[in-house]
Amino acid sequence: MVSELEKRGNKVTVYTSRAPNATRSTMGVRRWPVLRDRAGAVRGYLQYASFDIPLFFRLLFGKAFDVAIVEPPPTTGLIVMLAAAIRRRPFIYFAADVSSVAAAGIGVAKPVVSVLRAMERTVLSAARFVLTVSSGVSQAVVDLTHRPEKVVNVGTGVDTKKFSLDGERTEEGGRYFVYAGTMSEIQGAGIFVDAFLRIASEFPDVRLLMYGDGVEKEELRVRAASTERVEFPGTVGSEILSRILRGAVAGLASVRPSKGYDFAFATKALVSLSCGTPVIYAGVGPLRDVVSSERLGRSVDWDIEQVANAMRASLSAQTSDSERRRLAGWVQRNHSLARVGANAAAVVARIGHNTGS
Incomplete structure (x- = not known):
């Protein structure tokens, strides 16, 4: 998606976490150190907050932007929604999943699921568009928000350049x-x-x-x-x-x-x-x-x-x-990721900004 947006003349800044043992990021990627659980995952309220709270101030006091695009979890979506509202800019939610549905499925306590569902409904309803990865996710979003006009299924895929038939096979035996x-x-x-x-x-x-x-x-x-x-x-x-x-x-x-x-x-x-x-x-x-x-x-x-x-x-x-x-x-x-990125960039273009970030 970033590559396609840049091809269309947009300047894109990516805010994400600093991954353990990761190589140095390329230009345009801004990483923030975050708390992780024992397995190394960013999973849990404190872990999310360690990324979300600094992100709020980075968006609020950083460079001007035309549109923000945010992925789950909904806590990050809420932060982006608030920062975008203060700066009077639209945002798009890229729903690879529906967190409240997943939480209910794995047995999270009902009061927690209720709060998460309310938060997610608020964020998705406030987004200019909600991009989804499949018809199933699209339906889950519509069931939550009752706003089908905002939902666009851009599909899902993999990087067919990184994962391809061409190349060596492992030397492992058996x-x-x-x-x-x-x-x-x-x-x-x-x-x-x-x-x-x-x-x-x-x-x-x-x-x-x-x-x-x-x-x-x-x-x-x-x-x-x-x-x-x-x-x-x-x-x-x-x-x-x-x-x-x-x-x-x-x-x-x-x-x-x-x-x-x-x-x-x-x-x-x-x-x-x-x-x-x-x-x-x-x-x-x-x-x-x-x-x-x-x-x-x-x-x-x-x-x-x-x-x-x-x-x-x-x-x-x-x-x-x-x-x-x-x-x-x-x-x-x-299911080429390039096609998914092009679909997502086309939705961003519908907001009407020709240049910017």
Whole structure:
């Protein structure tokens, strides 16, 4: 989105957090040190406040801007709404998810969910536009605000330059499955650990690589302690992850049902496909039917034995080079992040500012 806005002659400043062990940011990116939890995530009231409070003053006393674009959580949206109102500027909310729905799904206390829902409704209703990543998120926003005229589905995608079929494959030996992403209650990555444990004795050369972090990571480590073939390498850069995915039997993606987030779009599946690797998709969400209808891998219910059978079938199959090209091409045509950025920039242009920041 930033690249597309700059192509259109806009000057863009990005305010974000300072990531652990990150390389120096490029020009136009302003990072702020924030509090993080034990897993290194910015998750929790104090963690959010450590970013939101300084952001308010940076927006209030910083350079003039024509429009602000803010992503979740709603606390940050509230800060941007207030600063934009004081400076008499519009703002756009980029809703990759609906936080109050997610909070209710993972069992957050009802009074907290009620406050969060009221906050989110206020922020989304005040935004000039709300950009969403899928029809499911669009409907959740409309249900919350009753303002369908503000909602624009710009789609979701992955960086097909960073995650592509072209490039080296990992030098790691043997066969392996890859889960790469957040390990939280909504994703329910444990379904893959449990399924792998069922097939491990049948395929002694196969490993399960669980990349990423999340609140369930340590629990999954304990669950997988009976074997050394479930590995948790942590978080790696896109170049390394692309190399690993190109050599995988299949990428793994899931959305756990009955968590109030059945509309979630598991982009980790797109990352795998963009590297030419088929996916095993478990659970619910819009990608469930897409994987089946477009022959992108295997879709199964939220069931350990079904996931285990999908793993067995994947290990018995061979993915040809032509099939890998088809998978990567499908992502390029349908879910390129460049297209999503162009869609978002087009909405920003509708506000009517031709120049500025």
